[in-house]
Amino acid sequence: MLTPDTFFKSIRFLGEAIRERRLSSVELTEGFLERGRTIGARLNAFATLTPELALQQARRADAEIKAGHYRGTLHGVPYAVKDLVAVKGYPTTWGAVPYAHQSFDFNATIIERLNEAGAVLLGKAAMIELAGGLGYSSGHASLSGPAQNPWNPECWTCGSSSGSGAIVSAGLAPWALGSDTRGSILCPSSWCGVSGLRPSFGRVSRYGSMAIAYSMDKLGPMARTADDCALVLNVIAGHDPLDHDSISDTAQQFSYQQTEPAANDRLRIGRLTNVYAKTDPEIDKAIDVACRVFEQAGATVETCEFPDGPFEEAAELTILMEAASAFEHLIRSGKCKELTDPLGRINGYASEQFSVADYLHVQRVRPMLQQLADKVFDRYSVVISPAQPTTAQLLSAKDSEDWTSGDFHLDRRAPDGVSSLCGLPAISIPCGFSNKQLPYGMQIMGRALNDATVLKVARLYQAHTDWHLQHPDL
């Protein structure tokens, strides 16, 4: 018998209940699908529901488990996938009008891996058009309408994995796949109060998913707990020869066991103090409280500063320049004018004006910035900071683009930009609430390929706090 709380349980809880046949995958899937049709529609959370496929996969899972063929923790557990990942025979719209009727006749590698694990696909999560690849100025920039934040429907979820954030936060699926080129998993995880992991670059195959910036795109899980993120990563990580940037089998592999906190870990945590020009003071207080939690759990915590460098500029320029190539057809054909966002309609024209020398300069600076960032981890296992400088913004808010008065500003060491540019693993986990009941997120960032350490620190925090167990009253 499903209770409302069932829909906010972790993958681990649901997976064990299904394995022990205390819960049927079909019953659970039907329950989530019904929430998708009702609550999901209200929040603009899904681009497409896939009920026939979901129920077919759920029936198969129940039958296999009954027959003693158990595939693992994701077996029979429902999920959603951002609508930029190809699922054979279903629309894959990239959240954008020009691709509203697009579908592919193959599955992305990540879908194949989840199929092999026996996972149950509920549907495609709504997203910002082209995942913001040609720019956007508000949460309205989506084929399926603005995703509403389950904690306050007047607020946005953040993007570009906007639907994935809403889905997990609202209990419409235990987890959802997001993508992150520059913060598109971390920001919605922070604003929606869920745990979202952006793995190391190359850790998860992107074959069959839309490209924005080839040297920065990553896929990763958004879930209720860091442990759930680790369980999913354990299934989706691994070399794929079909992805040019997939890390090789000889590189440091991800191991779920290494995410388990242990008494003798000797974790040294750096608390970054210089990454934003301005933050909501309450978020900083929440991070300070988190530092005490870590200390009480046996970790060493020190304040530290991130080295200066044009991290954010390099990230933004790389995306603009590579997106001009990724969406060349859309720009040259003029079909970019069909996009919803006024910036998205024209930004590609400006990005085409960058020179080859500009691109090469940015890419030659980039390894120097990677070295700067990497040195931080000679001293610290991970560094932590607010994931975002504010809580969720109103949907009516728009980015300012008028810098002609000379007051241009970027947070050049913004932690989601740094980790995106350098391909570092990072997670955002809930760490408190504002007085308006909007979630705060804490980013935990680690050295390249040390996804397990990032997850271990997040799991340690969640073992001593319950922010991740809070959910909106829907």
Added chain:
Amino acid sequence: MVPDVAAKPEDFSDQDWDEIQARYKNLLRVYGSRLSPSEKQHLLHVLITNQYMLKSIRSFVVQNGDASAITLRLVT
């Protein structure tokens, strides 16, 4: 060439502004017929934003002997 929809930001050099003008001119040459007056103004602001970022990244100097940006992966 740049219309009077934007003035040169105080922290831009003449060279920065010339560069923006050149990009804007080329952009209009190729795509001008597709763009409304407000879109042209919007694009100018985008080019100014981009120039700020380019100025910043160019201040991080690379030398001839510094690492290449391009890696050729051999097909074997």
